[in-house]
Amino acid sequence: MGEQLGRAPEALDVYQRLRRVMVGELGIEPGAEARRLHQAVLVKDPVLDLPEVRQITPAAPAGLPADVQEFTARTAEVERLRADLTSDAAVIVIDGPGGIGKSALAVHGARIVAGRFTDGVIYVDLRGSTAGLAPLAPIEALRHLLRSLGLDGAAVPAGTEEAAARYRSLTAAGDLLVILDNAHDVRQVRPLVPAGRGCRVLITSRDPLATLNNARHPHLGRLDERSYVG
Template identity: 95%
Template sequence: MRLEIRLLGPLEVEADGDTVKIVGERRIGVLVRLALNAGQAVPAESLLSDVWASSSAATAAKQLHIVVSKLREAFAAHGGAEAIETVPGGYRLAVERDQVDVHVFARLSRQARAARAETADALFRGALELWRGPALAEVDAPWAGIEAERLEAERLTVLEDHAELRLAAGDHRALAGDLAGHVRAHPLRERPAAQLMLALYRDGRAPEALDVYQRLRRVMVGELGVEPGAEARRLHQAILVKDPVLDLPEVRQIMPTAPAGLPADIQEFTARTAEVERLRADLASDAAVIVIDGPGGIGKSALAVHVAHIVAERFTDGVIYVDLRGSTAGLAPLAPIEALRHLLRSLGLDGAAVPAGTEEAAARYRSLTATGDLLVILDNAHDVRQVRPLIPAGRGCRVLITSRDPLATLNNARHLHLGRLDERRRSLCQGSGGNSPSRRP
């Protein structure tokens, strides 16, 4: 039996395409609680605490057993009597997580944020299309209310992340219509209001964009007693003066000359021949992000700069170099907003046009690089959190990162581990032949 459970809207349960009718507040509560942890054990005491909060422990325990039996009977009618398993101390819904729409939504959202623009659009749309109404609406309990609020907050964030992508792709006309209702429903959310302002402005509707700001300001001052944030105020001012920075960017238009900030190459770089060829091949392929890791003093930076000089002519929009100071003695690692300011200035923005906040600056950076053909060197990275906002969006962009940390959780990256040359020579002498250096998958 293939069981499908949908919680992002009115509860729907299907077994091999046939509807499974689940009635009763507690049966629904137990099933939803198990589905939110699909494939994992849920302690009986957690079920009792959430679903039978007001009943005595003895009575509730017996009722839980009855409810599970009734759910099994409902599934048994469709050949799925073992859908709910008894495990030590509790119960488990024995389905794959992708059989519950909540988990599909989470997976698609993660994949969309890590994907390239052309793939991310479809993933974002797929995630949002799973929603058919308010989540967990049939369960009237405090725990369900908390979970529903969390899911709704994630939906709004995904919708706004997708809007950022659509703005960068030039979909402002359709986006303006889609965002209008969202902004009305959530009048205190500044991010979608700013997105709507920009979409309207790019569609030639500047007066309407200014009206959106005034409505936002009235609501924030009236209900919270505060002015809109710095980013919304800057956007408002830029619309008033018709600042060209608000126009849909083309990377080649905003850069009078391609950035070329690489440090000098080593004149006679004779070591690491195999590693150089590996990196050249990766940069010529579809590998968007490449990480060189290894201990301090191993030559990671020199290798990255050398390879960048070799391939620089291939990147028509130039090469940008940033020292992230991840392991520099006496200096704190560069904060993402500081690195983003460097990147945005390299792409042609002046100081006034660079957003003050990390989220806004990262969005601007993705927008500017969406159609780019750019090589970015992120040297001496501290950790994954530092580099994630610095990944450009364009399909033609490449990122070469050096770090003592392998950055193993960086999505869709290729990894090259750099060992010491003397260790590699010993390995070769012991019979390893011409094998390439150690690589991480």
């Protein structure tokens, strides 16, 4: 075989070291792609015998919905949100009545600052006030978040507390923006707040979520009244 397979012992050693770290510190096995590559090296798959091997880096999540085409009516609110998202505020909760534009503002503001979050942006619709649908349970939201962070389905814990602990572990050193849109109450969102000091959480809700710790609570009002205050 070529040079790539000639370095098989080195590749196998790297995989074993990776597996020891992931199992020992995170309690999870390496992902499917790493396992497939490990098996290919073991069986000396000819597909590895290539003139040049392109290094594949996992893509950071970028799950924001489409932005609105024009967003000129809320210039002051957009600027305030941009400032909040680039400050040391870990959690920002935009509250206001239904249909006022909270979600549109959150998505627009997140797109402006997304580039500074090197670990990506994750969006979750929590369905807190969606007609005909029950609010998303915390474990359902955690499954979405963990999958977005690269965990395979089998590696996602079944219980809320264990899933929340895994989520905090994965985000402890992260630089991630999490959008929790249309939240129902504090109990729903509290397990979804990441642990990393570089992470930010932007929440929209009809409820101010006033008891959520370490949060800023701007209120989004009508265009004809003082807006995004708090």
